[in-house]
Amino acid sequence: MKLKASVTSGAPDSLVEAFGSADFAGVFLQGVVEDVFGVVDPARRPAEYYVQFPDQTVQLSHEIFGVEVRLTGVTRGERAPKVFHDALKKLEELVIETVQEAIKDTGFRVEVFVVLMLDSDVPAPPWTNAEASEYTSVLESDAKWVTEDHVEDVEHD
Numbered sequence: 029m030k031l032k033a034s035v036t037s038g039a040p041d042s043l044v045e046a047f048g049s050a051d052f053a054g055v056f057l058q059g060v061v062e063d064v065f066g067v068v069d070p071a072r073r074p075a076e077y078y079v080q081f082p083d084q085t086v087q088l089s090h091e092i093f094g095v096e097v098r099l100t101g102v103t104r105g106e107r108a109p110k111v112f113h114d115a116l117k118k119l120e121e122l123v124i125e126t127v128q129e130a131i132k133d134t135g136f137r138v139e140v141f142v143v144l145m146l147d148s149d150v151p152a153p154p155w156t157n158a159e160a161s162e163y164t165s166v167l168e169s170d171a172k173w174v175t176e177d178h179v180e181d182v183e184h185d
Contacts, residue, residue: 031056032080033123034096038087043095043138046130053079055122060099064115065107094139097123102146109150112167116144116153120169127174139182142169
């Protein structure tokens with residue numbers, strides 16, 4: 029499994045550094061890969077489970093920043109669909125907490141979007157607008173606006 033963030037260029041250095049830090053990688057490996065997916069000691073398997081340094085996305089506004097975090101190379105195996113739904117929620121929580129800490133005292137607002145890409149389909153999460161029979165290999169969080177002390181859904185027209 030590879031986790032990689034993409035951060036808008038021009039965002040505070042603290043935001044980019046947070047997603048490329050050993051602290052973030054360690055919390056991800058422990059909290060998502062080990063605790064949710066059940067992988068034993070993923071930190072000792074660095075070719076199989078890792079966090080890549082963030083990429084930068086093109087900045088279109090000097091006031092608006094975004095962080096997209098994508099977990100790829102996720103094997104379905106015998107895992108129940110709920111495991112993947114739980115992993116998406118846990119990863120989204122981790123990303124939001126990381127953003128909030130990184131933008132503390134800056135006044136910035138950051139759009140956050142989290143994606144899990146699986147090697148085979150699972151039922152869509154029950155909280156989405158998907159039909160009950162819909163299956164997918166790409167699980168996505170709802171986009172959120174995050175400030176240091178507030179989180180809200182992005183309104184789409």
